Amino acid sequence: MCSLISYAISFLLTLTLLLTLSDGAYQSPHPCPQPCRCLFFEGLQSVYCNRTGITAVPRGIPADTQLLELSGNSIGHISVGDMAGLVNLQQLYLSSIGLLANSVDNGALDLPKLDTIDMSGNNLYAIPTFLSTRMITLWFLDNHLTELRSDSFFKYGLLQYLDLSYNTIKNIQPGTFNPLKQLETLYIPFNNLTDSSFPPNVFLKNSNLQLLSVRFNQLRHTLRDLPPSMTDLDYVGNQITTLPAYGFRSLPNLKTLAFWQGQVCTFFTRTCISFEKRDDLTTHIILMILDDMISSTITNNTFTGLSGLQTIYLDLNQISKLEPGALYPLKSLNALWMSDNNVTTLSSEALDSDRLPQLSTVYIDGNPWNCDCHLRWLRSAVDHARYAIQDPHLITCASPPPLAGKAWDQLKPSDFVCKR
Template identity: 25%
Template sequence: MQFGSIFALLAVFLILAQTFEAKDDNEKKDQELISCEDCKCDQTNPSTITCDKVKFEDEYLTTANLKFTDKSATYKVVKLTNNRIHELNKKQIVPQLVKNVETLDFSENRINAIGENSFDDFAKLKVLKLSDNYLEFENMKNVLTSKLGKHLDKLYLDHNKLETVPDHFFDELTNLKTLVLDGNRDLELTDETFGKGMENLEELSLDDCNIKDLPDGIFDGLPKLNKLSLRGNPFTKIPDVINKIEKLKILDLSGTRITEMTDNSLNNDHSIQHLIMQDLEYLTMIDNCAFCGLKELKIIDFSDCKHLFSINDNAFGSTSKQTPPKLEEVHFENCNLTNLYEDLANWEDLKKIGIGGNPLNCDCKLKWLLEDPSLYTFNGKTPTCAQPESLKDTPLNKANDKVCPQAKSKSKAKINTRVFFLSFVFFILVIAAIFGFIQYTRRRGRLTNVFYRPELPQMSYNNLPANPDLLSENYTYSIQQDTPAEEL
């Protein structure tokens, strides 16, 4: 019986050993062995390993379950981009590096599913990029967990197949500051898309999502939102809900279908500092007081609005009782402008001016711009004249002497007016001073005529009172030398 028992135990031991060996072989088979010969290893700060378009025997990388030849290797940034990874699961995402990774980049793969809690082991993960994959919301359940949300700072889900966003889908990401959802062409948003759990979100990008309008309460749970990008969506006007974002500083509405900028388009956004509205194909005019509500505005960019031909001279409130913003940069490159009003902005205070690529009419109306040397340094393309024909393609700084020579520019007229006014005021003050002096001396009984000096009796120093107390305001004295010098 003893030999039988020993034999049985040995048999069990052999079976278990074979089982573990087979399991280990399977794990090795599932796990790719990566070296710095396969990927690019950079130990500088931050330490980064980049496995881009990795091939093993002519096959692209299909898994994130990677094992590194250097067992002591630690990396803060892991880039597994441009491969054929189709699924991510817990314990199978670079398991050797989970303790130190701060950035994971899986852009441009074929990921269509992510297992539950897949990123929970990444205790320091701050940036997660899943751009350009095949993700859908239904295949991402319990992925954005509270464990991940404690430290995740930026999330990129752009250019996937995301459609209707489940209510409160992002609520566990309580520390998230940047969310990018660009390029999800059928994205549908509701008032509950961004819940109260996202109160720290500062930047939101919804470019090219085919959004025609925004729900009235969509930003109610984002009190710190200060940067919003809505490029490439088919808006025909600026959504009213944007006016409700109290701390918004940067707004990008480029490439939309907005047709006009009126005095109530952005009437409540007093915090906006940078307004970007490039490539608005249907915009033709910027109306009176269009930006009067933007007191903090510093940079405005309407470049490549090819049908924009008119900007009202009071667009910023310069000619009305409104206080215009202190602009630092103005960009109207490649529009259809023939003229710019001098009163539109305080041009001398600007750091950058971009008006190249416009069909400018170099006539008397533009004389102010041609004459001001401080405006000759333009940003970007050098502005030239399109009209009259004799000045076509002439740079503005070379056209001044040839434009409207018989007339003074408005700026010079203003300067002359100021000089005349100041001279007139000075003259009046001088006359008033002389008249006041005459009246003063008359009251004191000293003079009856400021231009007449009566003869006074001869006095010497001993005529002065010895007692200083006797010197009064009415006591006058003079020293005259009537006696010829030779008699002395």
Template identity: 25%
Template sequence: MLPTNAALLLVLLLESGKGQTPCHNATDPSCPKPYQDVYTKTRDVTEIPKSASPIITEMFFVETSLVEIKEKAFQNMPDLVKIDFINNKIKTVEVGAFDNLGKLEELEISSADLGSLPVGSFRNLSHLWKLSLRGSGIKGLEKGLFEGLGNLEQLYLHLNEIPSLPEGAFDGLPKLKLLHLAENKISSISKDVFKQLTQLNTLRLYQNEISGLTEGSLDSQHSLTELSLRNNRIRTLPPNLLRNLTNLEKLSLGNNLFEALPGEIFLGLRKMKQLELASNQLKVLPGQLLAEMPLLQDLDLSKNKLSSLESLVLHPFPKLTTLKLQRNLLESIPTGLFDKYGNLKSVYLGGNPWRCDCHLLYLHRWMKANPKSVKDAAKVKCRSPDDLVGKVVKSLTEDQFICFTTTPISATFESTWLPRSTLPPAVTGGTTATLPSASKPFTTAVVITTSVLEPTTSRTIPTSTEMMITTPQITTSTGSPTKTLKTMSSSSSTTAPGTTITTTVPTETPVTSPQITTLTQSPTSTETSPKTTIKISSMVSKSKFASSWTDTATPDIIAGTSLASTSGDSSTTAAQIFTTIMAGLAIVLRGLQPPVQHLRDPTN
């Protein structure tokens, strides 16, 4: 018996004599089998061999010096079932190059430099079920190129330079199940180019230059289970483009230019398992996005502009295992969202501007309860508030998720008419109201309307007015308005009867103590004077304050001093009053201008 090493050497020599490349490792998958013939740069050829051993059914040409495949190159090898040309420099395939290969099932010409292929290159290959022309520099397809391939099931045309698909390019391929057209330069898809491919279940069009598809262009693909359109230039899709794809399981629309999708685009896709919408410009999701996807397992919404996930709350997805939401504009997660996904194993949330307040407490608790589910937990960081910027959400404690509230400022005004006795004419009346300062700046606006009555008249003013505080405005109107005077001041004066003065007083933060003074002239008579009560309440930074002031425009107050009608020297007092009245009238009369606004008497 020969030694083991000698026996192995003999086997290698025998294999080498058969035209086989020696196997240095019995477990190496590249080692040819007895029925395979392999030609490489170490066993180079410049043309197709004239014949092969009768036992050879598969032939491989890998990195050889072949540059063309001539007509009837394999006519003496009728038993071949597989031929592969891999990474050769083939530039030409002649018509009839594969004639007399009635048993051929698989043919590959990859990494070549073909440019184009003439019609008839693949004629008479009635048993061919797989044809691969990937990466062969093909710059166009001619109509009829694939005629006669009635049993073809897989066609690989990716990694070429095909700019368009002519009408009828795939006619005569009734059994085609896989069409790989990715990584070409296709810019448009005509409506009927796939019309005869009724058995197609995989269509790959990713990484082209497609800007859109027409309505009805996929209506014949009832058997389609995989559709990939990612890495194109698609901005929108027809609403009913996918309406007949009821068996679709995998859909990829990522890395396009979508800002929105039609609301009904996914209706009827009940068998969907994988949906990719990543790397678009989506701001919102269709309302019926997942309504009809009970079998969905993988959902990729990453790298969009989503700020809300409310549409995901509407329906439970019991089969969902992977959810990718990273790099959006999410600030919070709807409470209970992840509870609907009982099988969720992988979640990606990093790169969002999370607002770490009370609304994010649900996410924090869910991450704590499911520590292995968030695959990028270290990238889930707070973007606000300021004191938590950059903090990892999972590292915070529950008492750090705080929401602040502010109560709006409101004001209530009440006016009540009080009787008074007959007194000497009042010269002036003055009141002062001081508002407490707020703990934080705010802007106040008050509107007060007071009617000054003429003698022996009776009028009614509403007893309550409530409004939001904007810009302060004080309006005093009389029975016969003749003048409107506007001034930016914290005090105002009322002239003789028949004059209207409108004063706008902006009160801006911080709140000071504005002074409001009302001057009234009243003849000796019995009349009704208003008592105005103003109540202001607000809350700023959890602090409350309330204040009120009372302005009683009666003759009992003169220049801020209380006077008794029966005390003192009456003649002296009357003289003082008269002097003061005359001085006030002179000042008012000098300031009178032609009327610029006419106010209607509210009682008329």
């Protein structure tokens, strides 16, 4: 499965190149080693040898090459001399070329400007020591990592972007990330991480970390001891059951918090989301809770303390009721996404513009609306509210029978009546 992912990534990169050659790309004036293509593309002197059947690094690569793409071949070994003259090389793509731990000689990638390397889709069981010490970006997807060791990154202190997706990592040793003081973005999704995989203070030295994705692991709790620099946290697809009280107080810069395809449930209400008692998410934040995580009522207490939240995504749940004051704590709410739920009716108090003065955008399509007189106000709001109710052509009535299946752009408020 993972090899297919690497193949797909390589194929898409190649396709993107081919589709854009007529837009800003042109042939390099230098002789190009066959069967490669030498282009000036997106501001870089580039050599594309991906998926050409080569079994070694081609000879005669121009010395001014800045990007070298070798992915999708069967290159058994890279020696020190293979790239020695590429003093301008900045980006090197080596995904899915069959690399093993001893396939690259130490020093072979020791190039003065090399800062971006893609090692995805190879047969590597540890972070190799032969990578460029000047590296800023490393893609290491779809290898065979099971553990991150305390010495995994000791040579790579300049790293800012690290992607370890689609491995089988289940353990992180203490101090693993300590050398990465410049790290800003860390992806570790689709691994085997549990709560015990993360030792205490594992991110203590990462004072520049902003984005952390641990989606589709086996976490049951949110991570602790994250640096205050964090702006984006992605917990999608874990097994988290509760967001702890004041669990985000130490993250004053948090802007995006994502949960879906998992389950966040409460111990004191019947909804499947709990923020407990909190006042720690008061900055401008986007909260995404999607895909069958909320299965009942959004109560007047559900969002207590989230006064700084600007955007909330509640799509693709099973919400059946939104209590009249449920959104009132969200004093900064700008956009509400509540498509594809089970809401049949809504009180006019629920979207009161005086209580929600910042509200500008609402998505409510995909619900089984009962279009009677109690919902007339909402159809009127499509035309006259301060906020915009998006896509009325997608909002349809499930009942009463005369209106079933009709879209709101085809109906007038006067169509919404109750039987006497």
